[in-house]
Structure formats: C-alpha cells, structure tokens
Amino acid sequence: MDPARHIHAVRVYYEDTDAAGVVYYANYLRFAERARSEMLHAMGFSASRMTAESGVAIVVRWCEVDYIAPARLDDTLEIHTRVLSVEGAKLNLEQIVRCGGRDLTRLRLRLVSVSREGRPVRLPADLHDALNTLVQSGETE
Amino acid sequence: MDPARHIHAVRVYYEDTDAAGVVYYANYLRFAERARSEMLHAMGFSASRMTAESGVAIVVRWCEVDYIAPARLDDTLEIHTRVLSVEGAKLNLEQIVRCGGRDLTRLRLRLVSVSREGRPVRLPADLHDALNTLVQSGETE
Amino acid sequence: MDPARHIHAVRVYYEDTDAAGVVYYANYLRFAERARSEMLHAMGFSASRMTAESGVAIVVRWCEVDYIAPARLDDTLEIHTRVLSVEGAKLNLEQIVRCGGRDLTRLRLRLVSVSREGRPVRLPADLHDALNTLVQSGETE
Amino acid sequence: MDPARHIHAVRVYYEDTDAAGVVYYANYLRFAERARSEMLHAMGFSASRMTAESGVAIVVRWCEVDYIAPARLDDTLEIHTRVLSVEGAKLNLEQIVRCGGRDLTRLRLRLVSVSREGRPVRLPADLHDALNTLVQSGETE
Numbered sequence: 001m002d003p004a005r006h007i008h009a010v011r012v013y014y015e016d017t018d019a020a021g022v023v024y025y026a027n028y029l030r031f032a033e034r035a036r037s038e039m040l041h042a043m044g045f046s047a048s049r050m051t052a053e054s055g056v057a058i059v060v061r062w063c064e065v066d067y068i069a070p071a072r073l074d075d076t077l078e079i080h081t082r083v084l085s086v087e088g089a090k091l092n093l094e095q096i097v098r099c100g101g102r103d104l105t106r107l108r109l110r111l112v113s114v115s116r117e118g119r120p121v122r123l124p125a126d127l128h129d130a131l132n133t134l135v136q137s138g139e140t141e
Numbered sequence: 142m143d144p145a146r147h148i149h150a151v152r153v154y155y156e157d158t159d160a161a162g163v164v165y166y167a168n169y170l171r172f173a174e175r176a177r178s179e180m181l182h183a184m185g186f187s188a189s190r191m192t193a194e195s196g197v198a199i200v201v202r203w204c205e206v207d208y209i210a211p212a213r214l215d216d217t218l219e220i221h222t223r224v225l226s227v228e229g230a231k232l233n234l235e236q237i238v239r240c241g242g243r244d245l246t247r248l249r250l251r252l253v254s255v256s257r258e259g260r261p262v263r264l265p266a267d268l269h270d271a272l273n274t275l276v277q278s279g280e281t282e
Numbered sequence: 283m284d285p286a287r288h289i290h291a292v293r294v295y296y297e298d299t300d301a302a303g304v305v306y307y308a309n310y311l312r313f314a315e316r317a318r319s320e321m322l323h324a325m326g327f328s329a330s331r332m333t334a335e336s337g338v339a340i341v342v343r344w345c346e347v348d349y350i351a352p353a354r355l356d357d358t359l360e361i362h363t364r365v366l367s368v369e370g371a372k373l374n375l376e377q378i379v380r381c382g383g384r385d386l387t388r389l390r391l392r393l394v395s396v397s398r399e400g401r402p403v404r405l406p407a408d409l410h411d412a413l414n415t416l417v418q419s420g421e422t423e
Numbered sequence: 424m425d426p427a428r429h430i431h432a433v434r435v436y437y438e439d440t441d442a443a444g445v446v447y448y449a450n451y452l453r454f455a456e457r458a459r460s461e462m463l464h465a466m467g468f469s470a471s472r473m474t475a476e477s478g479v480a481i482v483v484r485w486c487e488v489d490y491i492a493p494a495r496l497d498d499t500l501e502i503h504t505r506v507l508s509v510e511g512a513k514l515n516l517e518q519i520v521r522c523g524g525r526d527l528t529r530l531r532l533r534l535v536s537v538s539r540e541g542r543p544v545r546l547p548a549d550l551h552d553a554l555n556t557l558v559q560s561g562e563t564e
Contacts, residue, residue: 013319014329015167015312017160019214020474024156025483026456029449030297037295037356047296048356051443060448064487070541073160074319074330118493154460155470156453161333166342167315170308171438178436178497188437189497192302201307205346211400215460215471259352297449299442301496306438355442 004138006042006081008035012071022070028105029063032095035079043130054124055116058091062110069104071097077104082138086131089113089120145279147183147222149176153212163211169246170204173236176220184271195265196257199232203251210245212238218245223279227272230254230261286420288324288363290317294353304352310387311345314377317361325412336406337398340373344392351386353379359386364420368413371395371402427561429465429504431458435494445493451528452486455518458502466553477547478539481514485533492527494520500527505561509554512536512543 010031018024040046051057071077077099084092089112097105113123122128151172159165181187192198212218218240225233230253238246254264263269292313300306322328333339353359359381366374371394379387395405404410433454441447463469474480494500500522507515512535520528536546545551 014159018155019158026452167311296441300437301440
C-alpha cells in the first residue's frame with residue numbers, strides 16, 4: 001500500500017454513460033473531482049469547511065487528459081490520485097482512472113488555492129503540510 | 142401563436158444521452174429548467190439579477206413527470222412552457238417536451254419564490270404581474 | 283434493520299450543486315437511480331447483464347418528487363429505497379433522500395421493463411421473485 | 424467573418440454552475456462538445472447519421488484545458504472552434520470559450536474516428552474533405 005497514493009472507487013451508472021455506450025468524456029473529470037474530495041476528507045479536510053473558515057477554494061487552473069480505453073455501464077473504477085508537488089498556492093496532481101488493472105484515463109492537473117475574490121492565496125498551512133507529507137512519502141518510494 | 146405558451150428548442154447532444162441510447166431521465170428536468178430560464182429572459186427577467194437585487198430565488202417544490210416516449214441523439218426538441226397559475230409565492234407550470242409534433246415528456250411543477258434563508262416570500266411584483274398576464278391570456282384562449 | 287428497505291449513501295460533490303449553493307433539483311433523480319442500481323447489485327442483478335442476456339431494460343415511466351429541504355456540498359445523504367409493488371412489467375417504488383435523520387426529498391416512481399424495441403415485457407422471473415420477496419417482507423412489518 | 428472558425432453560443436444555466444458560484448470545470452467539455460456537434464450540423468453532418476451509415480464515431484483521445492477566468496449564471500458564452508489539422512483518422516482542434524470579448528477557457532483536443540470495435544479508421548471521405556477545406560481557409564488568412 002502506497003501512502004502517497006489515494007484510491008477512490010466509483011461505480012459507472014447510466015448517468016455517466018452516453019449513447020455510444022461508454023462513459024461520456026467530461027465525466028472522468030467528475031470522477032476525478034470526487035476522488036480529490038474524498039482524499040481531502042480522508043486527510044481530515046473538506047472544501048465546504050475550508051471555504052467557510054478561511055474563504056479559500058481550490059480550483060483547477062489546467063488539466064490534461066489522455067483517454068486510453070473506455071469505461072462502460074456497471075464497471076467499477078478506481079481513481080488513483082497522487083500529489084506530485086505543492087508550493088505556495090499551487091498543487092500538481094496526477095490522477096489515473098483504472099478498471100480491472102488497466103489504465104483507462106490519465107489526468108494531470110494544476111490546482112490553485114484562491115480567495116473569495118479569485119486571487120491566488122497560499123494554501124492553509126495545515127493542508128499544505130499534510131499534502132507535502134504525501135509528496136515526500138511518494139519521493140522516497 | 143399562443144401568447145400564453147413559451148417555446149424553447151434544444152438539440153440532444155451526447156452529454157444528454159445514456160448507454161440505453163436515449164436521453165437520460167433526469168435530463169428532461171435540465172431541459173425544463175433551461176426553458177424556464179429562457180422564458181424569464183424573454184420577459185426581461187433573470188435568476189441572477191433577481192437574486193442580486195432582491196435576494197429572491199425561485200425553486201422547485203414539487204414536480205411530476207410522465208415519460209411517454211424517448212428522445213435520441215441529434216433530435217431537436219421543443220419545450221413548451223405554460224404558466225397555469227401564480228399566487229403569492231407560488232407558481233404552477235406545465236412543461237411539455239415535444240419532438241416532431243409528438244409529446245415525449247410531460248411535466249407539472251410547483252415552484253416557490255424563497256428568500257436567501259429559504260423562506261417563502263412573495264414573487265417580485267413586476268414578475269408576478271408579468272406571469273399573471275400569461276395566465277390570463279391562456280384562460281381566454 | 284428493515285429487509286424491505288435498501289439504503290445507499292452518497293456524498294454531495296461540487297458537480298451535484300448549483301450556484302444557489304444547494305444540490306440541483308434534477309440531481310436527486312441521479313442519486314435515486316444510483317440507489318436503484320446498487321439495490322439491483324445487492325440482489326445479484328445488474329442492468330448491463332440484464333440487457334446483454336435478455337434484452338430487457340427497466341425504465342422510468344412516471345415519477346413524482348417532493349423537495350422538502352435542500353442538500354448542500356459535503357453532506358452525506360442516504361437514499362432509502364422501498365419496493366411498493368411488482369406486477370407483470372410494472373414496478374412501483376418509493377425513494378427518500380435523507381440527511382441527518384431528516385427527509386430532504388421524497389420520490390415515487392413507476393418503472394416498466396421493456397424490450398429492445400421499447401415494448402413492455404414481463405420482468406425476468408428471477409428478478410420478479412426477488413423483488414416480490416421485498417414487497418412481502420415490507421407488508422408484514 | 425472567419426470561415427475557418429465556427430462560433431456557437433450557449434447560455435449558462437443553473438445546471439452548469441456549482442456551489443462556488445461558477446461553471447463547474449467539467450462542464451466546459453460539455454460546451455465544447457455541443458459546439459463540435461453544431462459545427463458538424465452546420466457542415467451537413469451528424470454523429471448519429473455517421474454512426475448509423477458507416478459505424479464510425481469520432482471520439483476524444485486527448486485534451487488539454489486552460490481555465491483562465493470563470494463563467495457565471497446567465498452569462499452568454501461563445502465557443503470558437505477551429506480545426507487545426509486533419510489527417511487519416513486524426514483531427515486536431517482548438518476551442519476557446521469566450522464571454523464579453525474575453526477568453527475564459529482554452530481547449531486543445533485530439534479526436535480520432537473509430538469503428539464500432541473502437542479501432543481507428545479513416546474519417547469518411549466527404550467529412551475529411553469538408554474539414555480539410557476549413558483547415559486550408561484558416562492557413563491562408
């Protein structure tokens with residue numbers, strides 16, 4: 001078990017699929033965001049509490065998605081999330097959607113923590129430290 | 142042309158369909174809300190301005206949906222919206238999703254205007270009057 | 283623990299909410315469908331296998347939704363699903379979305395099993411029997 | 424008017440926004456797909472007819488998204504689509520989501536035409552030629 005990698009499982013429902021019989025391409029970004037939320041919760045944080053307490057939100061500034069193979073109705077997917085780096089307001093992640101031991105979709109994302117006015121602000125210190133611990137445990141693998 | 146009925150056209154895209162090859166059942170509620178928004182805009186109102194100016198939002202309290210026949214990818218749908226009644230904070234609507242002269246889905250809805258705290262409040266007077274005119278032009282048909 | 287009632291938990295993510303800060307009204311139908319899928323899986327069935335093996339799909343013909351109170355970001359919701367009756371091709375369900383011991387949304391639905399051509403056909407016998415057992419265990423409560 | 428650029432307008436509805444008050448990040452991919460569908464329709468093609476006639480579907484293999492500024496409820500967005508290159512089964516596009524003369528989101532995508540079995544196949548000749556004309560009219564600007 002890799003401490004630097006968070007795994008979240010989702011089932012593919014009708015709502016996720018399209019008339020081509022596969023998961024609609026935008027919905028992998030929904031799966032990825034669910035996985036990031038669950039990773040935050042597993043670390044003791046949540047977006048709603050962070051916004052209420054410090055007015056800070058973490059938003060996606062950039063993402064890149066490789067669609068390798070399609071997921072289908074009733075598949076159980078695993079979203080593997082790895083924090084690549086964290087620095088100031090910036091966070092780099094890799095997220096891989098897997099099914100049956102195979103990579104279906106690979107995402108790389110740059111996230112930024114922003115104030116209510118949308119300006120970049122440093123990540124809350126406790127979250128920054130918790131994320132940084134993940135990065136370092138990943139590096140020493 | 143019936144002044145009491147607003148018509149909004151939407152195209153069915155991949156995002157609207159599911160692996161059964163038809164429009165996913167929840168998405169007719171999205172189409173219906175688009176049509177209600179467009180009706181408001183056509184009358185000179187908008188949800189965002191109403192919320193900013195008076196803190197009032199119009200929310201769905203109840204709806205009933207009859208699914209008669211499915212819509213498919215690339216279909217052009219017409220959503221016919223008719224205001225049945227308006228009184229105080231309450232609004233009753235009928236919305237019918239049609240394709241090629243045929244009813245696919247029929248919705249009846251009860252909406253309520255609420256304050257920021259979620260309490261029912263009277264509809265803004267100008268919107269109430271504009272909606273009431275629609276009701277009456279429908280009755281005298 | 284009530285054997286006639288299936289409970290499925292979902293977390294509310296950003297994708298489920300809207301600019302009013304609450305879960306978008308159509309998305310309760312997505313939650314309800316996830317819960318029905320999970321109930322099928324828990325009983326040893328799945329939509330994809332049923333379609334592949336017998337060409338039968340279960341579709342929603344009618345639903346009614348009462349919106350009582352809104353769900354918000356990061357809420358954990360429970361969807362309680364109860365089979366009210368099953369007869370031939372028809373299935374009546376009640377589904378209640380709860381949070382913190384409180385009903386947020388109540389749905390009643392009529393579902394029908396249909397052939398690939400969209401015509402009503404009897405539910406597969408094993409599924410019919412399994413559902414009927416649920417109905418009866420509910421009646422004898 | 425630039426013949427190499429297709430423009431499609433969409434209004435932002437509640438369904439597109441999230442609890443942060445802005446358009447949810449995955450939904451720009453929905454807008455982009457709507458614009459690609461409308462571009463196909465404007466050229467006399469459609470995904471549903473193409474799949475029915477030749478079994479060919481055009482799927483996204485890779486995309487990259489820059490999120491520059493957020494869109495909000497009731498905004499009217501323009502999606503500008505430009506075909507960068509077309510060769511064999513491959514298609515490169517740039518899509519820019521604009522509002523009030525400002526770029527909000529920029530996407531680059533690689534699409535591939537695939538057979539029913541998911542294998543890359545050449546684009547239908549008439550579509551290839553029509554797309555190629557767009558590329559060349561863009562180059563000679």
